Amino acid sequence: MIQRFTSFLQTREMRKLRSNKAAMIALVAIATYVLLAVAIMCGAITRDACDTVVGANKLPGFFAKGSPEQRYEIATAKILKMTQTALTQDDPAEALKEIKLGQIRISDQPVENIQAIVDAANRIKDELNKSDDLDADPAMLPKLIELEATVAQLHAPMNGWDRTRHNASLLLGTDIQGRSILLRGLYSVKIAIQIGLVTATFSVILGALLGAAAGYFGGWVDHVVVWIYTTFSSIPNLVLLVVIAYAFTGFDLEERLLAIFGVPADSPSSLRGTIGKLFGGLDVKNSLLPVYLAFGATFWIGTCRVIRGETLKLKEMEYIHAARTAGFSSFHILLRHIIPNTAHLILINFSLLLIGAIKSEVILSFLGLGVKGQPSWGIMIRDAGNNGDVVSGFFWEIGTATVLMFVLVLAFNILSDALQDAFDPKHV
């Protein structure tokens, strides 16, 4: 096995591919993304972590200080407000313990001390409020620093590991709800890779099998396959994706399954949960099923067309005639002689489909029809657009999503080109 692999690496095509430096760098980048996706799937970043508020709203990245007005907002926004609310509760000590802001906890002091800090902070706040525009008032700067220091006294000191995690989650700033942009951007890597891999694998297998069968058998098999793919390609791709995503978004799989199994609607929730778990996870409504259906219906067409054309060429080759004369069955010839000889085309198409799926996922999620209930680059871009981030010059959220996606797609584009150069140089 290992020997076969090493000899495959020594073939002329692979040598050509390996000598392409850009392609090798792209491959390393892709491997990094895939490893990241696997790590996230194993629980390195949970969905909860992406939804947790870790700091003030719209913090800039790299711990930038921002203008005095922004610093004032940030200092008074979250932790001071939360502490104040907690102090008005019936049991302030308990309420203070429940405050969480990412890794930040309220320090373990008597309630009176906390109250004193809050009062001090409010006094400084009142003084700062006298100024109409802090940005134009440099004399107020020491007061502002004092306010920040006073608010910081509320936090319990963090130990080393917690501090590292807290700083990391603030590295690229926060979005409009105070959630970590870095964590959300990285979690979207998993979504993109997952959707890309599932879609590309399914489409390539379906397209290759149908294409090879159509090309090899000809006759009515060919007619049916060509008929199916012309039908699907006669509807604009984005329109078909939107219609399928729309149709299956409101589709309650769990309810259907319950109906099929004859479970009454008022049955205990544990039973419903078990059935939900058996079929595609608990949260069927928020699942990726509509996205997979939409991509699965359209993405196999390109591969099918290419493999059909190649099969038409291959089936007239002498070795296929020889295999037929030797008495091998059609299925044997198809699976052992034809499809392996289209492997290079399958590989190239796989890479191209991955790019297509990742880009389409972002657009569908942007339109509100793709990923739901979890972060995705499309959702990040939409949020940034809806919240006026771009107009107000806050580029951290849209920038993170764009850069992460750009690097991945660029790497795949370079790799696809290199694969094409190495394995299919005559392609136009």
Added chain:
Amino acid sequence: MFAFTIRKIIYNIPIYLAVVLLMMALLRIRDPVAGQMGKNATAADFAAKRVELGLNEPLLSQYVSLLGSIFTFDFSREIWLEPGVSVGEKLAESVPVSLALTLPALCLTTVLSIVIAMVSAFNRGRWLDRTLVFFAVLGMSISFLVYIIFGQYLGAFKLQQLVGHPVFSIHGYESGIQNWAFYLLLPVLISVTVAMGYDTRFYRAVMVEETEADYITTARAKGASQMKIMFVHMLRNAMIPIITRIMITLPFLVTGSILLEQFFGIPGMGYTLLTAIQNGDFPVVEVFTAIFAGLFIVSLIATDILYALFDPRVRLQ
């Protein structure tokens, strides 16, 4: 030739019938009535609405009546979201708007990318070619959304701040040729930027194939100028793949660009269609996809016929 054309048309009829049926079936997976009724609607209200919209009839009879109205060009069916407006009026309103956006974009993209592709192919392997290819790949790797958002930000918002008065519209539309540049030039430019990467690469590959042909060597040997070789000899020979690519994109001119139209608030076909799908407005979606599929199939047949005209071998298959 006549028999060939007839055969092609007959071959494509089942495809057309399937497209219309597929679209109808897909739309009906989700109950459209639920979205249009209030929370307190009773089962009787639902049934009444169904009858009003004609959804109580079996799928097959709805299918036949839809086909009937398409083949007789009768688009007088009322749309569900705006009472009193027919599908035909909606189409007549939105298709010209989409064309005003997509047609200039297609012309500009094609001309620019063919010129760049020729320059690139003629300098194959040199630094100019490599730089152009690099930028094409770079351009292809950025999401369409990012082009639109930053295009709108820089072109409409920042430019307005810089000059002091609006140069391009940020959102909205008015018809009329005098308003074209204000509302549509920026979307056209964004659309051209996005498409350039893909088109340049395709045309470059076509041209590279041609630069290796013998007739180029002959032309050089007889002393033809570089310009003449590029624009007369090479371009004429590369015309078939170019025409094919343009023919295939023609039906898409009508659909407009869903994303661009949505961002800039242009009431073209893409925007109308997206709103119709999201609100479950079946008449618009069904008629529109039926028309698009018709155009698509016609352009497929036309391409086949053009091929057959140029290459007699195709006719025998």
